[in-house]
Amino acid sequence: MIPVTVIDVSGNTVLQVKTPETDGYTAVQVGYGDQKEQRVSKPALGIFKKAGSTPKRFIQEFRLENGTEAPAVHPGLETFTEGQWVDVIGESKGRGFQGAVKRHGFGGLKMTHGSMMHRRTGAIGCRSTPGRVWKNQKMPGHMGTTRATVQNLKIVAVRAEDGVILVSGAVPGSNGNYVTVRPAKKKSA
Numbered sequence: 001m002i003p004v005t006v007i008d009v010s011g012n013t014v015l016q017v018k019t020p021e022t023d024g025y026t027a028v029q030v031g032y033g034d035q036k037e038q039r040v041s042k043p044a045l046g047i048f049k050k051a052g053s054t055p056k057r058f059i060q061e062f063r064l065e066n067g068t069e070a071p072a073v074h075p076g077l078e079t080f081t082e083g084q085w086v087d088v089i090g091e092s093k094g095r096g097f098q099g100a101v102k103r104h105g106f107g108g109l110k111m112t113h114g115s116m117m118h119r120r121t122g123a124i125g126c127r128s129t130p131g132r133v134w135k136n137q138k139m140p141g142h143m144g145t146t147r148a149t150v151q152n153l154k155i156v157a158v159r160a161e162d163g164v165i166l167v168s169g170a171v172p173g174s175n176g177n178y179v180t181v182r183p184a185k186k187k188s189a
Contacts, residue, residue, distance in 0.1 A: 004156050005171045007088075007181060009077060010163025015051040015059065026064040031056030032178065058178055077160050085184035087151045090172035095144040104138040148172035152187045 016029040029047075035055040037045065048055050080086065100106040100121045109117045121140065125133045149172075156166040171179055 002156055002168055004166040004168055007165045007167060007171070007179065008163060009165055009181075013051070013053045013056065015047055015053060015056070018061075020066060026066050026068060027061050028064060029059060029061045031059050033057035060180060062182070077158055077163065077165070080155055080158055080165060080181070080183075082155055082157055084155045085152055085187040086155060086167065086181050087149055087184050088153055088167065088171040088179050088181050089147065089149045090177055090179035092144050092146050092148040092172050093174055097141065098143040099140045100138060103140060103143045106138070152184050 011032050011034075013031045014028060015031045018025060018027040018029070020026060031048070031051075031053060033056055035057040037055050040048070040055040044059075045055060095102075099119055101108050101119045106119075106121065108119045109115055109122055111118055124137055124139070125131075150170070153171070154168045156168050158165050165181065167181070173179065
């Protein structure tokens with residue numbers, strides 16, 4: 001048994017294919033998630049109408065190497081193969097306001113002898129030198145909902161009939177979040 005994450009790519013639509021002759025580089029523009037027409041700008045609406053597609057909520061452009069053929073129907077299903085290594089990019093789960101121990105892994109202070117600062121940050125600077133708090137000092141604050149990339153996940157199966165890709169392991173974000181899947185940058189097939 002292999003634990004997998006199911007990534008739905010059935011709604012992916014090719015909106016535009018960019019070529020070196022027209023745009024100076026090779027790329028494919030993909031849209032996902034239907035959107036109301038009134039929530040889309042007029043220039044974007046023109047792109048959707050030209051592609052013969054309904055307005056999309058998310059648009060992403062993927063660069064291709066020169067000479068590479070752009071996928072015609074289902075980007076994702078035609079692009080990836082079983083056994084291929086991929087990177088998955090998404091937004092990490094939000095965890096709200098967290099203290100320094102949970103957010104940055106601080107060790108905390110004494111738990112005994114009347115100490116009343118158990119999971120607090122402790123001193124963050126000195127009066128003499130530098131006489132201020134350094135930039136990027138790790139402190140309590142908002143944690144999560146940041147761009148996260150999980151590298152080197154293996155594609156277990158590509159099911160064209162269901163319009164899904166099965167990836168071994170966990171991908172960033174909650175169930176139902178939008179993710180980008182790209183060929184692995186640090187691992188070859």
